[in-house]
Amino acid sequence: MLEIRNLHATVAGKDILKGLDLTVRAGEVHAIMGPNGSGKSTLAHVLAGREGYEVTQGTVRFEGKNLLELPPEARACEGLFLGFQYPVEIPGVSNLTLLKAALNAQRKHRGAPEIDATDFLVWVRECARVMGIDPKMLSRGVNEGFSGGEKKRNEILQMLVLQPRLAILDETDSGLDIDALKVVAEGINRLRAPQRAFVLVTHYQRLLDYVQPDFVHVLAGGRIVKSGGPELARELEEKGYGWLEAA
């Protein structure tokens, strides 16, 4: 599904990713862990297509397509979803308006007709229920005045509504209390399916207690320095990252 080869990227002239390789197949859940500043968020934004994140070398193929030549909206329409570490507030635009515009843009890309207004509401409310989001919040401005936890839950809500093929969740677990963490994990697990894949970018292992990954990778110095199974996450929790960086 996703094939990253020898990826180099710079942000504001600074080399952040230095030869990253990663292969994600359908149905898999990958966790990318690593110390602060190792390039985890950069990887997430390079994949989503943020301006100012410049790829200097390497290739990224998504479902056989050259991902890097697509603008961000086309990547999303192809089924790539980025859960933001810092979700953005858009005052005046309701969550419903954003979701409907996004869903319809993606449907149009697939050649499907616009969603029926009633079907849309029923669908969004169902997703909101799963995420424990008050339906009233759906009519409020996008992330406007939401608490940190509410914003993160709102990201997962958007993911549930849009049903992406590949979801990259950038530190979705940070700043969540244990109850919110369980709700977020529930949202992710609900979407796990043989045709879908996840890349969980995280600093801590605690999300992985609730979402069992198939692979765990350690990103340090802009490259993946170690890969393994779920046990690697627990090892990192015990020993920290120092032993890897030293190695």
Next chain:
Amino acid sequence: MATQPEDLRELMRRREYRAGFVTAIESETVPPGLSEDVIRLISANKREPQWLLDFRLKAYRRWLTMEEPKWAHVHYPPIDFQAISYFSRPKSLAQRPKSLDEVDPKLLETYQKLGIPLKEQEMLAGVASPVAVDVVFDSVSVATTFKQKLAEAGVIFCPISEAVQEYPELVKKYLGSVVPFGDNFYAALNSAVFTDGSFVYVPKGVRCPMELSTYFRINERNTGQFERTLIIAEDGAYVSYLEGCTAPQRDENQLHAAVVELVALDDAQIKYSTVQNWYPGDEQGRGGIYNFVTKRGDCRGKRSRISWTQVETGSAITWKYPSCILRGDDSVGEFYSVAVTNNRQQADTGTKMIHVGKNTRSTIVSKGISAGYGQQSYRGLVRVLETAENARNHTRCDSLLIGDRCGAHTFPYTEVRNPTARLEHEATTSKIAEDQLYYCRARGISEEEAVSMIVNGFCKEVFKELPMEFAVEAGKLLAVSLEGAVG
């Protein structure tokens, strides 16, 4: 629902000013220049009574002594008032057509192209919610629809030139009673040379059975349009009125100096909405309409109410302050405005709320959007006189910037001479941030659609004041006006 992404996307693709075409039609145009003779000619042409000619001449003589206002935050080369033609009409309208069947098909086609099918409009009567339309082409009114139906309700809706003939006592009583002939430079000019416009009279206790609308079109080259609108709502009457404006795409600037007067008597309500889309000029700022307009409503009666709602997307320069004089006790004035300046457009717009009566209330909501090199100023005055016990005003003034070469300025003035007054003022300036656009795009929404969604959200409060069918129009118009504003 103000946003209809599908329609917006469709419109986004159309890069040109859609109303920019010229109708090839034979016109009678008075040669450029202004003098007492020209005024006499206009007046004679319209077979006007002596008192109206006197009104025009008084205004002209006053105008000669006045200077163009310079305080607005707009810049343009001096206007040569002798280079403008003050009267132009399609030849076929020398005799006013008695019904739509007599109107030159080319003219009807013009309005059809602009999305105002006059014929269908009449045939659709009784279906959906009909809108009565008066259309003004250059200096004359072409046709007014639904006159019969309105007459049954006792409502008069006709070109002001016709009202002068048919209802001279009403026109004489109210014309210039809200905006005196010497009020300001452009109002004086208008009073001297105004050609046509709409006249509305709603008698006591009558709720006007449909929306009234006037559609202004400048077609002829080098002409100015000086329309004059007068709306009177008697005790307990209600009327909702909407005006729309377009002009062909031309390299030179054209002047539009209108005067609108509203009079609301006891318990009367007037809702006046504008969707202004005069040609804004091209990206370099060549051409476009100078929209220098005086609009004022007089809440003359107790508990009367006047609301101005404007969506200003066109014109090279806008200079416009729809105002309310809150004379009657417990009267209410409202001003809801969305103004867009893109490319090289400039706008200095706002309102004046003059509190005279007791317990008078006013609300001001101004939403300014600047993109490209657009420059925009909000200029508002809230004045509370000694007599205005317990006056209330709430002002909200928001600016949205797109890009970093445009500007937004706010000039709020308050003058309070009664200590019981309570005034609130809120103002914000925000930018469509790069991360907001990225966030939307990461969800699959294109950049232009994201801008349009954010702008529509920003304007929601004002759009909801527009009559339903126009709220949708306004949203689309905004999207078109901001085409290419990003990226």
